[in-house]
Amino acid sequence: FPRYHIGESLLPSTVHGIAHLLGVSDELKKAAFTIKHGGTFKWGANPEPWTFDFAVSRRMPGATGYAYQVERMKFDQILLDNARRHGVEVQENSDVLDVLKAEDGRVRGVRYRDSEGREHEVGSRFVVDASGNTGGLYKKSGAKREYSPFFRNLALFGYFNGGKRLPKPNSGNIFTCTFEHGWYWVIP
CATH class of the missing domain: 3.30.9.100 (D-Amino Acid Oxidase; Chain A, domain 2)
Incomplete structure (x- = not known):
């Protein structure tokens, strides 16, 4: 970064x-x-x-x-x-490995690997996927996108x-x- x-x-x-x-x-x-x-x-x-x-x-x-x-x-x-x-x-130079979910299915945190290769879990009241158009966390959460054929471009x-x-x-x-x-x- x-x-x-x-x-x-x-x-x-x-x-x-x-x-x-x-x-x-x-x-x-x-x-x-x-x-x-x-x-x-x-x-x-x-x-x-x-x-x-x-x-x-x-x-x-x-x-x-x-x-x-x-x-x-x-x-x-x-x-x-x-x-x-x-x-x-x-946390820079870290990779998100997975999302952590609450019993109700809500994403409540992430599991990530830091720059030294150690894995960590961190929880939060809010998790924001700011990974851009690749939707890194979105994909890991298991959510499904529905694309409109009208806006396919x-x-x-x-x-x-x-x-x-x-x-x-x-x-x-x-x-x-x-x-x-x-x-x-x-x-x-």
Whole structure:
């Protein structure tokens, strides 16, 4: 840790709500992430791009009318360091071997192997599977996912040199477009 993950396009409620509650607002500012003021779309019947601006909302006026496009390695490190500062015991370079279940079937902890090869069990009131799209704990819990055939899709991502940004003030916005058989987005 930190490890590579595709970036994240945050919303004002995350930046000015959750980040404030966690106490990481100043660190997000210092990280110099790309600022976005909204989103720009080429979507629907009108072929011309249209933009929504966070600052237009009566619920998010003025200084809270922006968010960030974050690099996950930096963002995740900010969150992990903050958790440690608040007393969370962090186990890195450890593998979850199995989930521990209560008699009612609820996941109540995990069994893991630490970086020195020792196995441990740890219980908790809440267990969060933050393993990403692989759903590591989810699979170990025996739960079954039901995929909607309507939303069956394929996602690809890549990085491009020399790409153009939208003109200011929308240069930090996510740009989302549709085409005949799908859609794509560009995050600066």
